[in-house]
Amino acid sequence: xxxxxSLMMGFSVALTPSNLLFAFAGSLFGTIVGILPGLGPxxxxxxxxxxxxxxxxxxxxxxxxxxxxxxxxxxxxxSVLMNVPGEAASAITCLDGYQMAKQGRAGAALxxxxxxxFIGGTVATAGLVVAAQPLTRxxxxxxxxxxxxxxxxxxxxVMGLAGKSMIKALIMAVFGLLIGMVGMDPTRGSPRFTFxxxxxxxxxxxxxxxxxxxxxxxxxxxxxxxxxxxxETTLSSLRPTAQDLKASGWAIGRGTVVGFLxxxxxxxxxxxxxxxxxxxxxxxxxxxxxxxxxxxxxVAGPETANNAHANAALIPLFTMGIPxxxxxxxLMGAFMMNGLIPGPLxxxxxxxxxxxxxxxxxxxxxxxxxxxxxxxxLWVKFLKIPYTILMxxxxxxxxxxxxxxxxxxxxxxxxxxxxxxxxxxRKLDFxxxxxxxxxxxxxxxEKSLRQSLExxxxxxxxLVASPIAATLLAISGIILVSPMLKYVWKRWMPQTQAxxx
Amino acid sequence: xxxxxAIVAILLVCAAAIASAADFPAKGKSITxxxxxxxxxxxxxxxxxxxxxxxKDLAATGNRIQVENKPGAGWQIGLTALARSxxxxxxxxxxxxxxxxxxxxxxxxxxxxxxxxxxPLGMQVVDPGVIAVKASSPYKTLKDVLxxxxxxxxxxxxxxxxxxxxxHLAVLQLQKLTDxxxxxxxxxxxxxxxxxxxxxxxxxYFGNIGDTFPQAKAGEVRVLCVMDDEESKFLPGKTxxxxxxxxxxxxxxxxxxxxxxxxxxxxxxxxxxxxxxGDPEHTKKMEEQGLTVRYMDPARMEKYWSEMEEQIKPLxxxxxxx
Numbered sequence: 001x002x003x004x005x006s007l008m009m010g011f012s013v014a015l016t017p018s019n020l021l022f023a024f025a026g027s028l029f030g031t032i033v034g035i036l037p038g039l040g041p042x043x044x045x046x047x048x049x050x051x052x053x054x055x056x057x058x059x060x061x062x063x064x065x066x067x068x069x070x071x072x073x074x075x076x077x078x079s080v081l082m083n084v085p086g087e088a089a090s091a092i093t094c095l096d097g098y099q100m101a102k103q104g105r106a107g108a109a110l111x112x113x114x115x116x117x118f119i120g121g122t123v124a125t126a127g128l129v130v131a132a133q134p135l136t137r138x139x140x141x142x143x144x145x146x147x148x149x150x151x152x153x154x155x156x157x158v159m160g161l162a163g164k165s166m167i168k169a170l171i172m173a174v175f176g177l178l179i180g181m182v183g184m185d186p187t188r189g190s191p192r193f194t195f196x197x198x199x200x201x202x203x204x205x206x207x208x209x210x211x212x213x214x215x216x217x218x219x220x221x222x223x224x225x226x227x228x229x230x231x232e233t234t235l236s237s238l239r240p241t242a243q244d245l246k247a248s249g250w251a252i253g254r255g256t257v258v259g260f261l262x263x264x265x266x267x268x269x270x271x272x273x274x275x276x277x278x279x280x281x282x283x284x285x286x287x288x289x290x291x292x293x294x295x296x297x298x299v300a301g302p303e304t305a306n307n308a309h310a311n312a313a314l315i316p317l318f319t320m321g322i323p324x325x326x327x328x329x330x331l332m333g334a335f336m337m338n339g340l341i342p343g344p345l346x347x348x349x350x351x352x353x354x355x356x357x358x359x360x361x362x363x364x365x366x367x368x369x370x371x372x373x374x375x376x377x378l379w380v381k382f383l384k385i386p387y388t389i390l391m392x393x394x395x396x397x398x399x400x401x402x403x404x405x406x407x408x409x410x411x412x413x414x415x416x417x418x419x420x421x422x423x424x425x426r427k428l429d430f431x432x433x434x435x436x437x438x439x440x441x442x443x444x445x446e447k448s449l450r451q452s453l454e455x456x457x458x459x460x461x462x463l464v465a466s467p468i469a470a471t472l473l474a475i476s477g478i479i480l481v482s483p484m485l486k487y488v489w490k491r492w493m494p495q496t497q498a499x500x501x
Numbered sequence: 502x503x504x505x506x507a508i509v510a511i512l513l514v515c516a517a518a519i520a521s522a523a524d525f526p527a528k529g530k531s532i533t534x535x536x537x538x539x540x541x542x543x544x545x546x547x548x549x550x551x552x553x554x555x556x557k558d559l560a561a562t563g564n565r566i567q568v569e570n571k572p573g574a575g576w577q578i579g580l581t582a583l584a585r586s587x588x589x590x591x592x593x594x595x596x597x598x599x600x601x602x603x604x605x606x607x608x609x610x611x612x613x614x615x616x617x618x619x620x621p622l623g624m625q626v627v628d629p630g631v632i633a634v635k636a637s638s639p640y641k642t643l644k645d646v647l648x649x650x651x652x653x654x655x656x657x658x659x660x661x662x663x664x665x666x667x668x669h670l671a672v673l674q675l676q677k678l679t680d681x682x683x684x685x686x687x688x689x690x691x692x693x694x695x696x697x698x699x700x701x702x703x704x705x706y707f708g709n710i711g712d713t714f715p716q717a718k719a720g721e722v723r724v725l726c727v728m729d730d731e732e733s734k735f736l737p738g739k740t741x742x743x744x745x746x747x748x749x750x751x752x753x754x755x756x757x758x759x760x761x762x763x764x765x766x767x768x769x770x771x772x773x774x775x776x777x778x779g780d781p782e783h784t785k786k787m788e789e790q791g792l793t794v795r796y797m798d799p800a801r802m803e804k805y806w807s808e809m810e811e812q813i814k815p816l817x818x819x820x821x822x823x
Contacts, residue, residue, distance in 0.1 A: 143702030144686070184575070187687050188821060189664035190609055198581065201574035201610075321693075337539055339546070341692035344699075349715055406539060406572050447689065454686045455658050455702070 007129055010355025014363055019062055022055070023360050026063035027367045030070020033087075035078050035379055037222055039394055040087045041071035041310075041327040042436075043215035046207045047397060049334050050404030057338035058353045062360040064334045068327050069121060069310045069361070072270065073368045076113040076303050077379050080106055088433075089270030089306035092278045096291065096298030103294050108240040110376055112296055113303035116252040118369045120308030123256050124263065125361040128315050132347065132358070135319035139344040142320060144451035145462055149472035150322070151445035155438060156476040157265060168430050176438030179204050186447045187454065199410040206439050207333060208402045208415040210326055213432050215398050216419025219391045221426060240296070248300035251281050255304030262305075263312025269325045269433055270306040270313075277305035311361060317342050318354060326436040525590050525766045531565040534756075535586070535594030537579020539572040543711065543790060547754060548595060550786045551625055554777035575663075576600045577612060584614035588761035590770060593622060596757040602810050603665040606817050616806060619757035620767055623774040624797035624805065626787065628709040630671045630728035630750035631736070635698055636721055643725045643744050646705055650681040658703040659683035660694040665820055668694075668707040671728055671750035673816045678748060698722065709752050710735050714791040735791065749812075753795075755802050771799050 013019060033044030045067050052060035071087055078086030080097035093113070100109040142150065155173070182193045183203030194200040240248070258280060259273040281301040282288045291298050314331075316322040321343030323329035335342050340350055347354050402415040422432060449463075456462035464470045526532065534552055538544050545568070552566040559566075571579035580601055583594035596619050605612040632643060640646045650657045661669035664687060672685055686703055688694040691712035698706040699721060706713070706722065714735050716722045727733050728750040730742040741748040756774055758767060777783060778796045787794050797805060 140696065140700035143697055143700050145702075184664075186689070187664065189607070190821075196611070198574050198577055201577060202572075339543060341690065343692065343696055345692055345696055348719070407570055408573070408578075451686050451688070455684055457655050457684050 003129060003133055006133075006351065006355045007359060009352065010357075010359030011362075013058060013352050013356030014062065014359035019059055019356065019360065020363065022059040022063040023066050023364045024367055024371075026066025027070040027364050027371055029063075030067035031074035031077075031368070031371065031375075031379070032382070033067060034071035034074020034076075034090075035086050035382060036390070036394060037078055037082075037084050037086055037218065039398075040214045040218075041068050042330050043211045043398065044071055045327060045330045045334070046211055047401035049207070049330070049337060050401065052334065052338070057335075057340055057350075058356045060338055061331075061334060061340070061353065061357050062364075064331055065314070065357055065361065066364040066367075068331055069307065069364065070368055072121075072307045072310045073114065073117050073372055074379075075306075076117070076299075077110060077372075077376065078383065080109050080113070080299070081380060082383060089274050089309070090303070091271065092274050092302045093299055095278070096293070096295050099292065099294030100296070100299065105294065107376075108244050108296065109299045111240050111373060112244060112248050112300050114369055114372045116248065116255060116300045116304035117307035118365050119252050120256045120259055120304035120306075121311045121365045121368075122362065124260050124308040124311035125358065125365070127260055127312060128318065128358060128361070131315055132319060132354075135315065136344045136347050139320040141468065143466075144448040144455065145466050146468045146472070148445060148448035148452055148463065149466075149469035149476075151441050151448065153472045153476045153479075154265075154322075154324075154441050155445065156479050157268065165429075169434050172425070172430055172432065172434040173438045176435035177442040179209065179435070180439045180442035180446075186443070187450045199408065203443070204414060204439075205406065205411055206326075206436070207330060208411040209418045209439060210330065210436055211398050211402055212415040212418025212420075213422035213425075213435065214326075216395065216415060217422030217426055217432075219395050219398075220419065220423045222387055223391055225387075244296045247296050250284075251277075251297040251300035252304045254280055254284070255301040256308045258301075259305035259308030259310075260312045263309040263324065264315055265324065268309070268313075269437075270309045270327075271433070273305040273309035274302035277301040314361070318346065318358075319344065321346075323440055326433070326440065329436075329440045525769055526559065526562050526564045529563045530591060531567050532559075532590070533567045533569050533586075533592045533594075535569050535571055535579050535583045535592065537571055537573075537576035537583075537595065537597075539570055543792070544595070544597065544754060545570065546790060547626060547787060547792060550783055551756075551774075551777060554780045554783040555773060557780070558773045558776050574610075575604065577604050577610060580604060581613055583757070584618040584759055586759050588620075588759040588763075590758065590762055590766035593756055593758045593770065595754055596621070598751075598753045598755070598806060598809055599665075599667050599670060599813055602806070602813055603670075603817075606810070606813060607665065607821075609821075616810060618760050620760050620762050621799045621802040621806065622756040622758055622767065622771050623778065623799060624753060624755035624795060624802045625774075625778055626792050627751050627753040627795040628711045628793055629731075629733060630667060630707065630709055630752070631713050631724050631739075632671075632675075632726045632728070633698070633706045633708065633713050633717065633722045633724045634704065635701065636723055638704070638723065640705075640725070641723075643741070643746070646725065647679050647681055650679075650683055654682040655684055657683050657705060658686055659705040659707055660686050660688055660697055660703040661707050662691050662694055663687055663689060665817075667709070667750055667752045669820060670813060670816055671707050671748065673819055674750065674812070675746075675748055677816070677819075678746060695722075710793060711752075711791045733793065734788075735793070753805070755797070767799065 033039050045064050048067060072089060075086035075090030076093055078084055079090040079093040080101050083094050083098040085091035085094060097109045182200055184201055185192055191201055255277040258277045262268045262273045278298060278301055281297045282291045313324040313328050316324050317328050317332055323332045332342055399412055402411045425432060452462050536548050548568055552568050555566050571582050586592035604610055605615040634640050659672050661672055672683055676682055691708050694706060697703045710733055717724050724736050724739055726741045726744055727736055727739045728741045728748045730740060784794050
C-alpha cells in the first residue's frame with residue numbers, strides 16, 4: 001500500500017467517533033498536564049496508562065499520544081501567566097512570555113504559541129508520514145551491532161547537553177546506568193543487585209522512577225514555595241497584531257526546523273529544542289538586546305520547536321522502536337503493554353493501528369488549536385486553585401498510577417524513594433534528565449552489545465565490521481574527543497588566541 | 502472429657518471442610534485467576550477469553566472470574582502468589598510451561614515453589630515451537646540447516662527469546678539431538694527476534710506457531726519444522742517427527758490451583774474448565790489469535806508437566822554456562 005492510501009486508511013480509523021473522543025480526551029488531559037507545574041508529559045502519560053488497559057490498542061495509543069503532545073501546548077500557559085514552566089520544554093518561554101503578560105499582551109503570546117505549536121506539530125507529522133515507510137526499510141538493516149552503535153551515539157549526545165556542569169551530568173548518567181543494571185542479566189539470567197528481592201528481578205521500572213524524579217520531586221519543591229501569582233490580564237485581545245504575526249513568521253519557520261531535526265536524534269529532549277530555538281532567534285534578530293523584555297519571537301520560536309520536536313520524536317519510535325526521550329519511552333511502554341512492539345514490523349502487522357495513530361496526530365493538533373484559545377480563561381481559573389490542594393491531589397493520583405502499572409505496592413515505594421532522591425538532587429543542582437536517558441538507553445545498549453558478541457562468539461571486531469555501526473561509533477568518538485582537543489588547543493596555543501582576540 | 506471435646510472439635514472442622522467443598526462455589530463469590538504477566542499481551546487476552554467462557558459455565562451460581570495481573574520476574578511473582586494462596590478453590594491461576602519449570606529449577610531464582618506446589622486443573626493452549634528461516638534463505642529444509650551447522654560449528658546464528666525460554670531450550674535440545682552447535686542470540690520477545698531474522702542479522706529463528714504464523718502466511722519466512730509429533734492445523738506437514746528428529750518443544754498455558762485444594766473442588770473446577778475450553782466461541786477466539794487450543798485433563802496435564810521437567814533438567818546446566 002502506498003503512503004497516501006495508508007494515510008487515508010489511518011484517517012478512517014482515527015475519525016471513528018470513539019477514536020475522536022479519545023483524541024479529544026487525550027488533548028484535554030494533556031493540556032492540563034502541561035499546565036500543572038507538578039506534572040510533566042512523562043509522568044502524565046505514565047499516569048494514564050493503566051486507564052487504557054480496557055480500551056482497544058488503537059484508542060489507547062491515540063489518547064496517550066495526545067496527552068504527550070498536548071502537554072507541550074499546555075506548558076506555555078503556565079510559563080506565560082505565572083513565570084513557572086508548566087513543563088520543562090516551556091521553561092525558556094518564561095523569559096519573554098511572562099514579560100509580555102506583564103505588559104498586558106498575554107493573549108497575543110498565547111495565540112502565537114498555539115499557532116506556532118500547530119504549525120510545528122503538523123509539519124513534523126507530515127515528516128513522519130513521508131519518512132515512515134522508507135525508514136522502516138532502513139530500520140531492518142539495524143541489527144544488534146548497529147543498534148549498539150546507535151545507543152552509544154545517543155548517550156554521547158546526552159552528555160553534550162550537560163548544561164552547566166559536565167561532571168554533575170556524568171555522575172547522573174552513571175547513576176542512571178547503574179539503576180539500569182538492576183535485575184536479571186540479559187544473557188545469563190543471573191540476578192544482579194536485587195538484594196534477594198523477587199520484585200527487583202525485572203529491574204527497577206522506569207515509569208515509577210520517572211514519576212518519582214519528575215513528578216513527586218516537583219510536588220515537594222512546589223509545596224515549599226509560596227503560591228505563585230497568576231498574572232491577571234485582560235484576555236480580550238487574543239488576536240495578535242499584524243506586526244506580531246510578521247515578526248513571528250520566520251521564528252515559527254526556524255523553530256519548526258530546529259525542533260524537527262533535534263526530535264529525530266535519540267537522547268535529545270524537547271527542552272534542548274526550545275532552548276536552541278530561542279538562541280537561534282536571538283542570534284538572528286536585529287535587536288538581540290531586547291530579548292527578555294517581551295519579544296514575540298522569543299515565544300514563537302521555542303514553542304514551535306518543542307511541538308515539532310514532540311511529533312518528530314515519534315519517527316524513531318514508530319520506525320525503529322527507539323524511544324528518543326523519557327516521554328516517548330513511556331509512550332513506547334504503552335505500545336508494549338497493549339501487545340504492540342514499535343519498530344519495522346508495526347506497519348506490517350498492525351498497519352491500521354500505526355496509521356490510525358499517525359492520522360490522529362493531525363486531528364489532535366487541530367483539536368488542541370481549537371481547544372487552547374477559547375479555554376484560556378478556564379485554565380487561568382485552574383491555576384488559582386491553592387497549591388496545597390492541587391499538589392495533594394496530584395500526589396494521590398500519582399500513587400494510584402504507580403500502583404496500577406503493574407499492580408504492586410513495591411512500585412509506590414520506588415516512586416516515593418526516587419521522589420526524595422530527585423528532590424535532593426534538584427536542591428544540589430544536579431540535572432535529572434541524564435539519569436532517565438541512561439536508564440532508558442542503558443539496558444538496550446547492554447543487550448545489543450551482548451547480542452552482538454553472541455553473534456560473533458565473543459569477537460569484538462564485529463562492532464566495527466558493519467559500515468553503519470562503524471560510522472556511528474566514529475561520530476560518537478569525534479563528539480567525545482572534540483572538547484579535549486579544544487582544551488589542548490587553548491592550552492598550547494595561547495599566543496594564537498591572544499592574537500585572535 | 503477433654504479428649505471428647507477435642508474429637509468433636511476435629512470432627513466439626515472436618516465437617517466444615519466437607520461442607521465448604523460441597524457448597525463450592527458459594528453463590529456470587531468471585532474466583533480470582535492469577536496471571537503472572539501484564540495486561541494486554543497475548544497470554545492476557547487468552548486468559549480473559551477463558552475467564553469469560555468460565556463465567557458462562559458458572560452462571561447458575563453467578564461467580565465472577567477476576568483476572569488478577571501479577572507481572573514480574575518472568576512469572577515468578579505471579580506463581581509465588583498462586584502457590585501461597587489459600588487452597589479453597591477461590592484462587593486459581595495460570596501455570597505456563599516451560600517458564601514455571603525453569604523458575605524452580607534455576608537455583609539462582611530461589612523460587613519458593615516447585616511442581617508439587619500446584620494442582621493442575623486443565624490445559625488450555627499448547628503452542629508448538631517452530632524453526633523458521635527468512636524466505637530468501639538458502640536453507641530449504643531442516644536438513645540444510647543442520648548440514649550447515651555441522652560444517653561450521655558455532656557460526657550459524659540462531660535466535661531465542663530469552664535465557665531458558667522454550668525457544669532457548671529447543672535450540673539446546675536440537676544441538677544435543679543432532680550434535681550441532683549454533684551461536685545462540687537472545688532477544689527480548691519474538692517481535693525483536695523476527696525483526697532480526699528479516700533484517701538478515703540472524704540465520705535461524707526459533708519461536709512458536711502463534712508468533713510466526715502471520716509472517717509465514719505473508720510469505721516472508723519459511724517454516725522448516727514444527728517441533729511436535731502432532732500435525733498443526735496452522736502449518737500442516739512440517740512436524741519434526743516426520744523429518745526424523747524427535748524434537749518436541751512448546752509453550753503451553755494451563756490452569757492450576759494451589760496444592761491442598763480439596764478433591765471435590767478440584768474436580769468441580771476441572772469440569773467447568775473443560776466445558777469452557779470446549780466452548781466453540783472460546784476456540785474460535787483463540788484461533789483468531791493463532792493459538793492452538795489443546796485441552797488436557799488434570800492427570801494428562803500433570804504427566805505432560807513432569808515429562809517436560811525431565812526433559813529440561815539436563816539442559817539447565819548447559820543453558821547457564823557461558
